[in-house]
Amino acid sequence: MSEATYPRLSAVIMPQHWDLPGRPEGASANLLDAHRQTSFQLAGDLRLLHEGMNLILGLVQDSAHSRYRTNAMAAALLLGARGFAGISDATGLALNAAYGSCAPVVRTACECIAAAAQLRAEELPVFEEWLSATLRPDDAYKALDAGMGQFFAGSTVAADPRFSLVYRGVSELARPHIGVSLALSAPDSSRQTLKPAFGDQAFHFGWAQLTLGWLLALCDVQLRLFGDGGGVFNVSTEWRSRAEAYARQVDDALGGQTRCRFEPVNTDLGPRWLLSNFRRQAAGAPRRLLL
Numbered sequence: 001m002s003e004a005t006y007p008r009l010s011a012v013i014m015p016q017h018w019d020l021p022g023r024p025e026g027a028s029a030n031l032l033d034a035h036r037q038t039s040f041q042l043a044g045d046l047r048l049l050h051e052g053m054n055l056i057l058g059l060v061q062d063s064a065h066s067r068y069r070t071n072a073m074a075a076a077l078l079l080g081a082r083g084f085a086g087i088s089d090a091t092g093l094a095l096n097a098a099y100g101s102c103a104p105v106v107r108t109a110c111e112c113i114a115a116a117a118q119l120r121a122e123e124l125p126v127f128e129e130w131l132s133a134t135l136r137p138d139d140a141y142k143a144l145d146a147g148m149g150q151f152f153a154g155s156t157v158a159a160d161p162r163f164s165l166v167y168r169g170v171s172e173l174a175r176p177h178i179g180v181s182l183a184l185s186a187p188d189s190s191r192q193t194l195k196p197a198f199g200d201q202a203f204h205f206g207w208a209q210l211t212l213g214w215l216l217a218l219c220d221v222q223l224r225l226f227g228d229g230g231g232v233f234n235v236s237t238e239w240r241s242r243a244e245a246y247a248r249q250v251d252d253a254l255g256g257q258t259r260c261r262f263e264p265v266n267t268d269l270g271p272r273w274l275l276s277n278f279r280r281q282a283a284g285a286p287r288r289l290l291l
Contacts, residue, residue, distance in 0.1 A: 004132035009069040012077060014060055018053040020046055021092035034097035034203040041205060041282050045212040048253060049091060052219030052246055055239070056084060059226055063234040072232045075119040075127040083113035083222055087215050094215070097200070099207035100184040103173035106214050110167040113218060114153035117225040120232050126151065156225070162254075163221045166214050169262045172273055172291075179291045183275060206260040206278040213254055213261075220250045258286070265290075 023035050039046065063073070086109025090102045119127040130149040138145040157167050173180050182189060186196040187204060223243045227235050253259075260277045267290070275289040 004128065006071060006128070006131045007135060009071075009074045009077075011069075012060060012064060014057065016061075018050070018057050018088065020050055021088075021095055024096060027096075028201055030201040030203075031096055034201060034208075035095050037203040037205075038095050038097075038208050042208055042212055045209070045216060045253060046091075048216055048246075048249055049087075049212065049219060052216065052223060052250070053084070053087065055243055055246060056219065056222055056226065059223075059233050059235065059239060062236060062239065063232075065234065068232070068234055070232065071128050071131060072120040072124055074131065075124065076116045076226065076232055079112045079116035079119060080222065080226065083109045083116060083218070085109075086112065087218050087222075090211065090215055094208055094211040097203055097208070099204060099211060102211045102214075103170040106170045106211075106218070107167065107174050109218055110157065110163070110170065111152065113222050113225065114156040114163070114167075115151055116222075118153035118156045119151065121230065123151070123153075160221060162217050165263070166217050168264070169273070170214060173262070177291070179289075183278075183289055183291065187278070188280065204280055205282045205284070206275075206280070209277075210260040210262060210275075213259060216250050216253060220247050223247070 024031060027035075060077070086105050090105045090109065093099070093102045093105065127149075130147055133145075134147050134149075135144050137143075157164055173184075182194075184207075185198070185200070186194055187207070188195045188197075223246065226233055227240060227243055258277055260275070260279075262273060262275050265272055265274045273291045275291060277286040278289055279286050
């Protein structure tokens with residue numbers, strides 16, 4: 001491997017700052033109302049999300065010097081960029097009440113953030129093996145052969161309790177389970193009446209709060225994993241202090257007793273998932289759904 005040649009990592013192309021998705025123009029009344037209510041009722045979460053995303057972006061900007069352009073940095077950026085984009089995309093989905101689409105996006109973001117951390121550290125040889133062979137011409141298909149580079153960072157997810165809980169939860173919600181579909185597509189149903197809402201764009205406080213909670217957790221996870229990069233990134237004392245303060249704010253936000261949660265429980269019938277503090281409006285009576 002010492003004689004292997006690798007593509008050179010160029011200067012990173014990145015925006016100067018990250019902004020929350022704006023109000024959709026020409027949208028339906030329900031969608032506009034969902035964006036307005038999310039922005040108002042969950043303003044604290046959105047403010048924290050804005051701060052966390054810009055802390056991540058700031059660390060990458062601070063590491064733009066050529067001496068940080070290593071194979072480890074390449075591994076962190078290729079996968080980390082997808083995790084960052086997933087958080088950004090899921091924010092837009094949550095603001096537009098597209099709650100059913102959030103879990104698959106968040107699940108992918110989880111996997112990419114974990115892979116970015118593991119590949120730039122203990123699994124760097126795996127990344128370098130792929131890197132040494134990638135983007136070579138394939139004569140049969142007249143194409144550049146990038147190679148799939150299949151990888152899953154299970155140990156990084158499992159090592160962090162909050163990360164693991166988010167990943168396990170969104171993995172269940174991303175699947176076509178019937179009970180999950182009820183909670184997403186007919187959340188106001190009762191034993192007497194099923195109330196499906198096809199193509200619904202109405203605001204739901206519980207789903208919005210749960211989704212933004214996942215995204216805050218992932219911001220905190222990506223900050224911690226990038227910050228513990230072992231010299232891969234340029235981690236200044238000031239940045240680390242801000243990241244630690246941010247982590248405390250996220251802990252406070254996610255630790256509220258009235259926050260909507262999706263947690264595993266053990267029942268007489270075996271492992272299940274409990275959706276707590278689930279309600280259409282913040283002032284509504286909280287419900288629990290056992291899935």
